[in-house]
Amino acid sequence: MTKYRADLTVLSSTDVAQDFTLLRVSTHDIDPVIAPGQFAELRTVTPTGNLLRRPISIHDYDPKAHVLSFLIRRVGDATKAICRLRPGDKLDTVFPLGNGFPLDKAGNRPLLVGGGVGVAPLMLLAKQLISCGASPVCAFGAKTESELLLIDEFSRLCPVHISTDDGSKGIKGFVSDLPLFSPSELSSFSSVMVCGPTPMMKAVNNRVASSSIDCFVSLETMMACGIGVCLCCVTDTQEGNLRVCTDGPVFNTKSLKW
């Protein structure tokens, strides 16, 4: 898949919750081939002069309209500056990067598990799975109701099961506590695809590990280049240190030293 570096034009920047922004940009005349789970390296000028790009999951892509979307958690100066961009502003983007979720291993009934902003790549994933004839089911967890993101949008695509740490929405507890993960219910799924905080992904993997179902996780690490040259983002695997950016970010949990 060809990679691009381009100044993409911001179409809209919408706060979808406190600390979370949905940013839509135009890819203009570029026709990228994008797999769900891939990411982009974003950069804009920040007040503190941040040097490095920020790796952000591709949330959605509409190839006909040439619209690329990012769901971004405003954490530090760089992500805040990116989310302050207004329609017409340019976003310096290197994309699409990394390997996405393996659609060919998803099966007929994949379970998509998202924690917090980890739901971001699952939108394009759900859409593409559905267009391939699969019937995905979503399980989303967050600290509290206000951090559950785009539930209505996902609910229009497929069933969504919810947990919150404080019980403000859905079941009280972690996403891995949902009844979906009981051995009897889990066996009805063809695969599990997860994106979220590492402890949450480990908890999900622990529930799945005793079954024969493959569990794919999208790892998040600090990165510099995003294209496999700096070797800063490695994770320890059965094959030694592998790069999250180009060997991942999606890994089968069996290959990780978890």
Added chain:
Amino acid sequence: MVKLSVNLGNNLSLANPVLTASGTFGYGYEYDDFFDVSSLGGFIVKGTTLEPRQGNPAPRMAETPSGMLNAVGLQNKGVEYFVSNIYPKLLKYSNCVIVNVSGSSVEDYVATASRIAQLDHVAAIELNISCPNVKKGGMGFGTNPDMAAQVVDAVRKVYSKHLMVKLTPNVTDITAIARAVESAGADSVSLINTLLGMAIDAERRRPMLSTITGGLSGPAVKPVALRMVWQVSHAVKIPVVGLGGIANATDAVEFLLAGASAVQIGTANFIDPSTPARVLAGIEDYLRRHNIDNVNDLIGSLIV
């Protein structure tokens, strides 16, 4: 027509003075989507060692003001893997392919260089005696003039093509090291490798890097690098290749003015993968604007 070619001696002639720094440019092909890699004077591939190395544990990187720290620790699959699996992919490049060689002992360096010497399409070796992120060897060789000379002398005996030696800035007097490697037979020196640094996460009361300390690079180090290039270019007769924080053509021109015969683009490759192409175009533009028709007339032409 502006003349951009530079000669670094011992048959290493570059079509232009723009190279890329080892460890920031992979094996070149990672950048094929972004610009024509063969348009550069050459590129220096990732540090290669005799045996495969896993490198250091994560976290290996921290962003710092105008720079970054890394603690990769020379992760690579070893010289045999390079020869069998990577070298064939480099044959398509028409410019100078330079292999960065590192080691933990003189014997390591010699064995790796001997293997690289068999590769026709490798124009030169950059001998890395300056990596701050490995426990044994690396920077240890580059901080002591006698040890630096010893490793260069040993590699010189088995490697007849161009031998560039990469120097560390983590020394009191870099000119002493430069003179020592010149006497031992180096054809050129490249400087600077990263500056030893440290970053702390105050909230967690922990170091940001698994190795506690790491190598600082990026625009933050440019003034230090310029100073050292200036000093070394006045201390040795062999060509100096300048690097350290170059992010645009003006930065590159500053290094040429200070005495560098060529430059390497490093950390900027992570930020804009097309930086080397932009720098090359910008150098050409600078020469035209200043009515200089040969880049060699710019080298060391600082007015003081």
